[in-house]
Amino acid sequence: MALPTLSRPFFRGRAPFSAYDVPVAAGILALAAITVHVGSRMAAPAVPETLTIDLSPWSVPYYALRSTARMFLAYFAALAFTFTYGSIAAHSRRAERVLMPLLDILQSIPVLGFLSATIGAFIALFPGSVLGMELASIFAIFTSQAWNMAFSFFQSVRAIPRDLIESAAIHRLTPFQRFARLEVPYAMNGLVWNSMVSFGGGWFFLAASEAITVLGQDIRLPGLGSYLATAVQAGDFGAIGIAIGTTVLVVVGVDFLFFRPFLAWAQKFSTSGALDEDCESSILTAIQRSRLVEFLGERVATPVTDLFVNRIPARLAARRVRTAAAGTPWLRTYGTRVFLAAAGALILWHGVRGATALVAGIDASDVTDVLLAGLATLARVLATVAIASIVWVPIGTFIGARPGLARRIRPIIQLGAAFPANLVFPLLVLAFVRVGVDLSWGSVLLMLLATQWYVLFNVIVGVMSVPQDLLEVGRVFRLSRWQRFRRVTAPVLLPFWVTGALTAAGGAWNASIVAEVARVGDSELFTFGLGSYMAQATIAGDWPGIVLSIVTMAAFVVATNRLLWRRLYVYAEEHLGREE
Amino acid sequence: MNAPAQRPVIIETREVSKWYEGSAGRQRIVVLDQIDLAVREGEILALLGPSGSGKTTLLRTVAGLVEPSGGEVLYHGKPLRGVNPGVSIVFQSFALFPWLSVLENVMLGLEAQGMARKEAREKAVSAIDMIGLDGFEDAFPRELSGGMKQRVGFARALVMEPEVLCMDEPFSGLDVLTAENLRGEMLDLWLERKIPTKSVFLVTHSIEEAVLMADRVVILWHNPGRIAQVMDVTLSHPRDRKSPAFHKIVDGIYTVLTRPAELQSQGRMRPLALRRFQKLPHARVGALTGLVELLHDRGGKEDIYELETDLGLEADDLLPLTEAASTLGLATIREGDIALTDLGLRYIDGDILERKEVFCEAVAANVVLVNQVLQALRSSRRQSMDEEFFLELLENHFTREEAERQMETAIDWGRHAELFAYDEEAGELFLEKPEAGQEAVEGEETGE
Secondary structure (H helix, E strand, C coil): CCCCCCCCCCCCCCCCCCCCHHHHHHHHHHHHHHHHHHHHHHCCECCHHHHCCCCCHHHHHHHHHHHHHHHHHHHHHHHHHHHHHHHHHHHCHHHHHHHHHHHHHHHHCCHHHHHHHHHHHHHHHCCCECHHHHHHHHHHHHHHHHHHHHHHHHHHHHCCCHHHHHHHHHCCCCHHHHHHHHHHHHHHHHHHHHHHHHHHHHHHHHHHHHEEEECCEEEECCCHHHHHHHHHHHCCHHHHHHHHHHHHHHHHHHHHHHHHHHHHHHHHHCCCCCCCCCCCCHHHHHHHHCHHHHHHHHHHHHHHHHHHHHHHHHHHHHHHHHHCCCCCCCHHHHHHHHHHHHHHHHHHHHHHHHHHHHHHHCCHHHHHHHHHHHHHHHHHHHHHHHHHHHHHHHHHHHHHCCHHHHHHHHHHHHHHHHCCHHHCHHHHHHHHHHHCCCHHHHHHHHHHHHHHHHHHHHHHHHHHCCCHHHHHHHHHCCCCHHHHHHHHHHHHHHHHHHHHHHHHHHHHHHHHHHHCEEEECCEEEECCCHHHHHHHHHHHCCHHHHHHHHHHHHHHHHHHHHHHHHHHHHHHHHHHCCCC | CCCHHHCCEEEEEEEEEEEECCCCCCCCEEEEEEEEEEEECCCEEEEECCCCCCHHHHHHHHCCCCCCCEEEEEECCEECCCCCCCEEEECCCCCCCCCCCHHHHHHHHHHHCCCCHHHHHHHHHHHHHHCCCCCCCCCCHHHCCHHHHHHHHHHHHHCCCCCEEEEECCCCCCCHHHHHHHHHHHHHHHHCCCCCCCEEEEEECCHHHHHHHCCEEEEEECCCEEEEEEEECCCCCCCCCCCHHHHHHHHHHHHHHCCCHHHHCCCCCCCCCCCCCCCCCCCCHHHHHHHHHHHHHCCCEEEHHHHHHHHCCCHHHHHHHHHHHHHCCCEEEECCEEEECHHHHHHHHCCHHHHHHHHHHHHHHHCHHHHHHHHHHHHCCCCEEEHHHHHHHHCCCCCHHHHHHHHHHHHHHHHHCCCCEEECCCCEEECCCCCCCCHHHCCCCCCC
């Protein structure tokens, strides 16, 4: 009669084991074994044996695991960053005024540009171990994920409805309880989607950061990116095929084993009340039906979280009330001040260092060179967005108008967006050389390959959100196909397209660093542009050149965002958006 | 009931004021103005007032969620700092955590205080049982109807065993029947002393609800929020809506609420209060015309409470219309009754064009803001003005939100009267026919 409740004795009337326990237990054991195995090798001594890539197909699974481990470590670091940075910014107006613009700048700094510099720094931290190089790679991936996620978390926390905040206050939740029981759950949905996008973008940085040249020395971290680079260098097409196939498998596998279940689980935190039927995961079902997991949850996880989320904070809060009658939340005062001071000092220190280096080593001709190179790359970026739009807006409109097709195609687009296009750059460059395409044009194609998906994806989502009744009105009035697009679809689509184009442009800037430079056999090809300027400066160890080009690229990105994309977006929202 | 004034006081507000500083050079916006109020043991206290009167702000001040700008809140005689430990709140919007089950939602506050899980669970389960939700412990809020969600809201508040149960329009998010049912059950729990709560503090905009439940009704006026009157309701429970005694109290409240603005400002020293500015009731011309027609059909005079019940309208929806009719001189309000004036009769008898003329006349003679807009437009060389200009002026008297609402009403009325036109995209007001015979308006500065 009554539904089962938590107050019932545990396990009563149910079998103590379920069929799901076997695969779940096997999964847990496999995960533990992989963690130990890969973890122990990440700190191996940096001798040639540990850094030589073996092209035998049998070593590919191991490389795939190393690459995946890097991705996850970077992701967890980004998550930790998100929770601290986002929380601090969300809880103090004063911190927000510093942290949010800073995030905006960080977002536009092309980290790939100074990868060799960060590698140098990390190697110096862990001399004689591959750990330094590992960390440099992880850091590069981290930078591609963290800013986005922190921003999303900040926005979610700020969007928490007032009555939920008051409800938390009236139930006397401590700041940490509020974080754990209100803010993180509330932000969860946005965080999952953002994680998926950021993680997808991370593969590009993984591929770019595994095999690089620092001061004339080749560094090859064990991983899929290095494997492919070695295969291209050796001209081993079999190995190239295996590497690309494996990458596809890994991207799909991570999605299936991690993000699908994560997304399905996060449905629980949906604040709109509606559940997305698409978000189901057999993995999650298996985990949820496993008695083993239920047992661990009830007997281990729940008491432990209760202890750390409720008991200890409550006791601490009680003590704080006793000692200081009018206590202010720690985030507001001490922590924020220390953090701000530290951040300020760090910025100042780097600013002073960068400035002196710049002043010392730059003359006027360098500046004009860099600006011209910037304009060249800007032209390529805009060409990339234009071509992507011309190709994908019509196709996206076609797909978006057919929801069934769109649903079937979605995983393919996600795969396309996540697959690190730079893995296949070397192959395409070979083809360019064969056919005789100049790299200054070829690089546009490379950038297009890396970023077109954002346009397509957003266009499809936009077209799908066109209200059905408006389309019907169009049909009733016998508008032609073009008129229907112009009058009904386009106004709704525009903001979505702007979002896609903005993301694509950001990706294209990053891609230019790898796309304007190519290596064919033993010779390097460069084409005129900011990306290649940066790459050349890096190889030459020309510090003023590196700093100058990075600052210029960041300035270009910020300027186009402010002057072009943001204005377009505001225009789209205000004048063509729907009512309200 | 023993004499209300002798019951022990739990929470007291002493000259509590709340204001928001306007930005540079602006006057401050006063939401609450020197409120003296005592929440006593053993009573249901209803706080009643039109929207924008600061009732919700007052509730939050009592709960310690909002700090007063002036005056102080006493809890058992001691100044309150931070969240009031003796209070829990039932929210209008339920404010349940969507990711927690019913049981987890109810347990939240107990757990947050570090209560052992087993004990917390037992308490929560018994609260859920009491509120009639057995069997739904594991359900999530999204699976529940509005009424059931609010039951969870009650269980969550009651499980904390608060001395004062604050309710912020707890039934207004529900449909009429569900609200009626839940209200009755809550009242039973209270009257039969099944809950340890010592006092209930109810914020509502429904006059009927206040009279049905409360032992004492406090009426707030708006702009700024100030106590207009306190009424004791001594009717025995269950109260009969149809009884003459009930009707008399409701009428009395209507009389207070519809008292003209000039009277509202009398009778008290108000150092905080500022120059009074005509506040337009937010009423659309279409609805206003509907009201005038209805009055005409009913013989030109009607009891407002009667109108409210017959139309199935909340006081919050009806009062702006009656107020607008009286501001424009189309009707007069006295003692809770509304009656058409001669102008109102002329309005209703005319055809579309004549109605426009009457409306134009009424607006020009009575609405300060529309006249100010007109004067500004005439004196501007381009005969057009940015809407923002007026909004900024209005922000001297109102919050941004209210300023926008004022402007919206003025634009609606001014457009309807064909006094000026408005371009929404450009946010611009302009004269349609520059200087074309609107002498009637000249020099008609009313109000101040």
